[in-house]
Amino acid sequence: MPGAPLVRIFLCVCMLLGLLAAPGARAQAPSFAAGGLTVCTNPTLPPMTFVNGSDSSDLAGVDIDVSRRLGTYWHVPVTFVSMDFVGLFPSLEAGRCGMVISGVVRQPAREVKFDAVPYQPTSLVVVARAGTAPVTSMADLSGKVLAVESGTSYAARIAQENVALAAAGRPAIEIQQYPTEDQVVQQVLIGRAFAFVSQDVELAFRQTQLNGKVSVIFQPDYPEYRNFAIYIRKDARDRAALAGAIAALHDSGQMAPILQRWRLVPGGGAQEGTAKAASGFNWRTFASALVSPAFARAAAITLAMAVLSHMTAIALAIPMAMVMNGRDGLLKSAIRAYVALFRAAPTLLQLLFVWNALPQFLPVFREAWFTPFLAAWISLSINEAAYQVEINRAALQAIDPGQALAGDALGMTRMQVYRHVIFPQALRIALPPTINEFISLIKTTSLASVISLQELLAVTQINVARTFEFTEYYAAALIYYLLIVFFFLWVQKRIERRFAWADRLKATSHAAA
Amino acid sequence: MPQPDADPMIEVRNLQKSYGDFAVLRNVSFTVARGEKIVILGPSGSGKSTLIRCFNRIEPHDAGEIVIDGERIDQTTELTRLRCMVGMVFQNYNLFPHLSVLENCALPPRVVKKAGREAAEDLAMNFLQRVNIADQARKYPIQLSGGQQQRVAIARALCMQPSVMLFDEPTAALDPEAVSGVADIMASLSADGMTTLCVTHEMGFARRIADRIIFMDQGRILESAPPEEFFTRPRTDRARDFLSQMIRY
């Protein structure tokens, strides 16, 4: 390979530069980063971790910079896996990533299961609409609605305040939880919530997006919210190595530029990558989102996921439906149990189970081939098949037994009877409920964002978090969902035209045509 | 008249069949000559349908012997071959509603005998002409009258070119004119040497098409006689009762 020596020289230069920039940085990588550092993050929390631009794989923020520095420090490549906040800690536990860095505060409750290493000081703030009078204690929020991000520990902490309020005979603070930080902020903007809880650094960044529409009304001094921390699986040596690396980054002056870049220290550089939240509907944002490759790609993922999962589900459900219409037996009982189980368990739980619990039983599922797409495909197929069995069973049962009898009497085999006689007729009966199921599955695919699949809703939320132009991005996503659904309704109409044989009038006009 | 017992088409000896404890066929024995037209009569539940379904093994028998064209029918019989040899027509026609008349007739030769599409459709048109319904070939079953549908069902069975045809109450759902059409077809079949067994409840129809009447009751054959003899001088009280009831309607 003629290019190889050049590459080697280039690598040497880079390493040299690295050594110069970070004296004494030849550190041994801890076990969780051996061979490469995989980082789980939920990029909806600027300036810590977010998507800076329309390419949803292009992550930015303090957490991303810190991770890259750690990779350089340990001389390992860094890969980021973005996913819903709820998926972060299960993924860490399942060994899908070496560490979680996602603007998560250091918290004793979390340290029961994981090791935490602080890297950035912070503090909790209570934020309300601009012009709201400041309060002097949490107790002043009694009886008011407070929005918090779900999956965070804020709700539990505020519940403690409520215990005190109850003891004093005062009404509780009403806690409302929302899945993303931007939705939390929205609640205050639209006036549903009195205030929200956030970290000061995020708020500083948000302020520019929000044009000063909100302001801090109280800063409770909770000791457990004083630091952002990196989380790793419990291991004393790894913890020490990580703490040492963070300290080294601070000491060698590598942290300061990061904080300046994201304006976390006074006199920091210009704000990067934010759009002003315009008043009214921003048609340009909407139009550019609509035609952006990121949205098109996300819509393609959503569509592919729904089509593949449903086709697999139908393929699984047909033989199961045939067994269900046959004689009682062990197989039939097993299918009945399967259907009951998968209809009862929430789809979200099934996704999280396949992605995060399966690798704990079977280590092969920890390997790179087991992608979020594959995991979502498997869990949605198995889940959907449980519903499809009933549709297929009813359709097969609706076919007059005389049809199979006639097929038999003509010398056709069982398989020929199914293929040429029963399935074509059952299709007509099964089609409308199947299309219904499919349309609902298209929307169910959005749950797969918890296992880091970059489908339509995930990409929408990432863009909303970045720009705060939620109406525009929601509208763009809606257009895509509508296009997909209407396309399949059209397909249904086309297929139903071929069922003219079932209707005397239509059959006549069909024959005449 | 065909010669009975000389190289018969069908021989049945001590045929038995039960559903659980209930004996549907009890020691049934008879023979059918080549080209003979048999009509099976008997009260409801006497086992007529079950009997003829044993011949194409849609219902397997429990004991006894069935020999068709020299071949013993049992669990080792290759069903596809048997059913090519023995065709069947049902009371409710059982046409495939999703296929046109032509496709209904062409499908079985195509999938069972692996005939080419064109050959199968030629064959189908041929038999549709034979039952006088070729002009409806492109229509769907739902667009045809009952009599037309039954003629298509007969053509479909004929497309497998069987040597025995079984009819289970083929005219029960038809008006008198259509019944007569079906009777004509059956007469023309036997003129070509087809052996037919037909279950029916219509005495006029039976009288018109039968070479021989077999009268069944409670899983047994009580009488076997030419129609003239059976209808005018039934030998058993059971047959007399049966006929007197039939005449009332």
Ligand SMILES: Nc1ncnc2c1ncn2[C@@H]1O[C@H](COP(=O)(O)OP(=O)(O)OP(=O)(O)O)[C@@H](O)[C@H]1O
């Ligand atoms: N699959 C079955 N399981 C149990 N019993 C059956 C089954 N099929 C038929 N039978 C019983 O066997 C007996 C004979 O049935 P079969 O259909 O042969 O009568 P049939 O003479 O054709 O009557 P019909 O004139 O009403 O058509 C009836 O008593 C019927 O209830």
Ligand SMILES: [Mg+2]
């Ligand atoms: Mg019957």
